[in-house]
Amino acid sequence: MKLEGKNLTFQYDKGERKILNHLHIVLESGERLGMAAPSGFGKTTCCKILSGYEQPDEGEVLLDGRPLSAYKGYCPVQMIWQHPELAVNPKLRMKEILKEGDRLEGRIIRELGIEEGWMRRYPGELSGGELQRFCIARALGERTKFLLADEITAMLDLITQSQIWNFLLKETSDRGIGLLVVSHSEELLKRLATRRVEWE
Amino acid sequence: MEKAKDILTAEHFSVSFMQRKGLWGMQKLPVIQDLSLKVREGEMVAVVGASGSGKSILAHGIMGLLPENACVGGKLFFRGREITAKTLKELRGHRMVLVPQSVSYLDPLMRVGEQVRNGKKDIISRRRGRETLERYGLGEETERLYPFELSGGMTRRILISTAVMENAELVIADEPTPGLHLEAAKRVLSHFREIADAGAGVLLITHDLSLALETVDRIVVFYAGTAVEEAGAGDFSKEESLRHPYTKALYRAMPEHGFLTVSGSQPFVTELPRGCFYGPRCAYFSEECKGTIPYRGFQEGMVRCLKAGQFRAKGEDVHETGRKKSDVSV
Numbered sequence: 001m002k003l004e005g006k007n008l009t010f011q012y013d014k015g016e017r018k019i020l021n022h023l024h025i026v027l028e029s030g031e032r033l034g035m036a037a038p039s040g041f042g043k044t045t046c047c048k049i050l051s052g053y054e055q056p057d058e059g060e061v062l063l064d065g066r067p068l069s070a071y072k073g074y075c076p077v078q079m080i081w082q083h084p085e086l087a088v089n090p091k092l093r094m095k096e097i098l099k100e101g102d103r104l105e106g107r108i109i110r111e112l113g114i115e116e117g118w119m120r121r122y123p124g125e126l127s128g129g130e131l132q133r134f135c136i137a138r139a140l141g142e143r144t145k146f147l148l149a150d151e152i153t154a155m156l157d158l159i160t161q162s163q164i165w166n167f168l169l170k171e172t173s174d175r176g177i178g179l180l181v182v183s184h185s186e187e188l189l190k191r192l193a194t195r196r197v198e199w200e
Numbered sequence: 201m202e203k204a205k206d207i208l209t210a211e212h213f214s215v216s217f218m219q220r221k222g223l224w225g226m227q228k229l230p231v232i233q234d235l236s237l238k239v240r241e242g243e244m245v246a247v248v249g250a251s252g253s254g255k256s257i258l259a260h261g262i263m264g265l266l267p268e269n270a271c272v273g274g275k276l277f278f279r280g281r282e283i284t285a286k287t288l289k290e291l292r293g294h295r296m297v298l299v300p301q302s303v304s305y306l307d308p309l310m311r312v313g314e315q316v317r318n319g320k321k322d323i324i325s326r327r328r329g330r331e332t333l334e335r336y337g338l339g340e341e342t343e344r345l346y347p348f349e350l351s352g353g354m355t356r357r358i359l360i361s362t363a364v365m366e367n368a369e370l371v372i373a374d375e376p377t378p379g380l381h382l383e384a385a386k387r388v389l390s391h392f393r394e395i396a397d398a399g400a401g402v403l404l405i406t407h408d409l410s411l412a413l414e415t416v417d418r419i420v421v422f423y424a425g426t427a428v429e430e431a432g433a434g435d436f437s438k439e440e441s442l443r444h445p446y447t448k449a450l451y452r453a454m455p456e457h458g459f460l461t462v463s464g465s466q467p468f469v470t471e472l473p474r475g476c477f478y479g480p481r482c483a484y485f486s487e488e489c490k491g492t493i494p495y496r497g498f499q500e501g502m503v504r505c506l507k508a509g510q511f512r513a514k515g516e517d518v519h520e521t522g523r524k525k526s527d528v529s530v
Contacts (some may be wrong), residue, residue, distance in 0.1 A: 038381040128251035157250035157407060158453040163461045184382045198394040
């Protein structure tokens with residue numbers, strides 16, 4: 001499959017701040033695209049548009065040649081956010097939060113190191129690294145074809161970072177999921193990316 | 201060479217919170233336990249730990265800013281004098297300052313210039329305020345802005361300015377870099393380095409070990425609410441010079457050093473294992489690790505591990521697989 005952002009343009013504040021300017025981006029199944037750029041260049045906005053959370057002012061997002069908005073039901077393009085504590089409903093228990101995603105294999109929960117006891121807790125009772133594991137599981141439902149990872153381990157310690165990425169490397173290559181890796185860490189991108197985009 | 205003077209000393213410092221459990225019960229949450237560290241003149245010390253490990257509580261604990269349900273134990277000294285509720289009043293905000301984590305610590309309805317001057321309006325304060333902002337590349341026009349008009353990088357520089365204005369002897373920086381891209385983050389840390397080079401002590405609290413290594417003198421590794429190792433920044437150049445199995449595992453998890461993992465995660469404060477907190481994940485765990493583990497001096501640093509120095513050299517090192525939770529006796 002092929003996820004394509006064509007001619008994407010986006011601005012905030014009624015044109016005062018141009019974020020994306022005629023951006024072209026292509027992500028193929030099974031590849032890992034690395035993206036690095038200074039803050040304020042619109043990396044997060046780009047992820048939001050590619051996963052359908054935001055509409056571009058100009059341009060379109062195509063999945064296998066069809067507009068992303070034409071896919072009804074579960075969106076095959078899923079995004080994982082930098083701050084997991086802001087991406088979960090604080091009033092739901094973790095097991096309810098997992099149900100917000102698609103059908104999920106129990107294997108994924110085990111391989112992510114999610115412990116049974118965490119399921120009954122509320123988000124405020126888990127650390128950032130533990131919460132992020134849930135957010136990743138939630139995004140890895142059966143029908144996920146592309147995964148957009150926006151600085152997903154920037155807030156975590158090095159061991160948790162390597163646990164999460166080692167899992168994602170295996171999972172995405174086993175399932176042929178296309179992965180977009182946004183990170184400011186050159187060393188991390190060197191490890192992960194099969195191809196790089198440079199921002200101008 | 202004359203030994204640099206200690207500015208901040210923490211001895212067996214601990215913080216716990218009382219939390220309601222069920223209808224009648226109360227539960228004690230030990231967030232920080234038996235923490236000892238020193239910050240000397242001209243020195244920048246980083247406390248590095250994962251998110252949720254209680255690092256911010258440490259900063260607030262030292263500054264005396266904890267909420268009422270917190271119990272504090274151990275002792276804190278400022279230049280050899282114990283910090284008490286009384287001395288805290290003259291220290292806090294003058295000789296000892298906190299650079300908080302985010303923009304939410306600024307007054308949203310007060311212009312930035314005024315906040316940097318701490319509300320003072322005299323000519324000397326005005327001039328100092330302007331000079332301080334200039335030092336961080338912020339022009340005169342910045343003074344008239346409100347906090348919501350600042351970018352992430354500008355906010356950090358304003359927060360640092362408020363601290364520098366007082367010529368403090370101790371600066372505590374709580375996570376000053378998240379949300380900044382690499383160049384900006386490095387610049388922020390270099391500002392703290394300048395403060396230390398001018399003679400003050402800087403305590404940097406961060407989760408970003410790789411970034412801290414470039415600027416600080418010493419690193420205190422924080423795990424499950426306590427210090428497991430204190431090392432010189434140079435010790436991180438190779439695995440053998442590190443003392444604790446957790447620090448070694450951190451080293452090996454760096455993308456440039458193999459990207460290896462250890463299974464498991466940091467225990468939640470209510471589920472701390474007996475004895476060594478890292479025990480359930482440690483390949484060297486044995487019966488004797490179930491007792492109290494002292495924090496002791498070791499090879500010019502500190503370590504909380506009975507077996508430091510007994511590990512085999514790299515190469516014949518067993519791969520750390522860790523144990524399952526079920527193996528831990530509670």
